[in-house]
Amino acid sequence: METQKTGYKTKNYRIPVKRYCQTLDLKNSPELIEEYRKRHGKASYWPIIGEGIRSVGILEMEIYLCDNRLFMIVETPMDFDWEEAFQKLAGLPQQKEWETYMSVFQQAETHLSSAEKWKLMERIFHLYEY
Secondary structure (H helix, E strand, O other): OOHHHHOOOOOOOOOOEEEEEEEEEEOOOHHHHHHHHHHOOOOOOOHHHHHHHHHOOOOEEEEEEEOOEEEEEEEEEOOOOHHHHHHHHHOOOOHHHHHHHHHOOEOOOOOOOHHHHOEEOOOOOOHHHO
């Protein structure tokens, strides 16, 4: 993989930020996983969903894929309130439609919101603490 040599560039902000990490499993089907990739590509991107994500205070959101496991990084300002933001997000136009549109790929019940499907991860190691 080329990214092993180059890595992924991160954005610098003029304010302190915090990070949330989440995980979600996809159904273990190469065809479904490929379609999931396509639906997150530029040709299939729903701008209203990105606008909604930004409108609740999220600065950056990245999704990584390994086999059928997804890993999401969410960067926010320090005063970001996770529960409040995701309650707002769930009520935005087309958010529920997007969740239903994506649920066919995910190992989660179709009626769940993004905040209910994606599981927050616990950080167990941080290099600069040692």
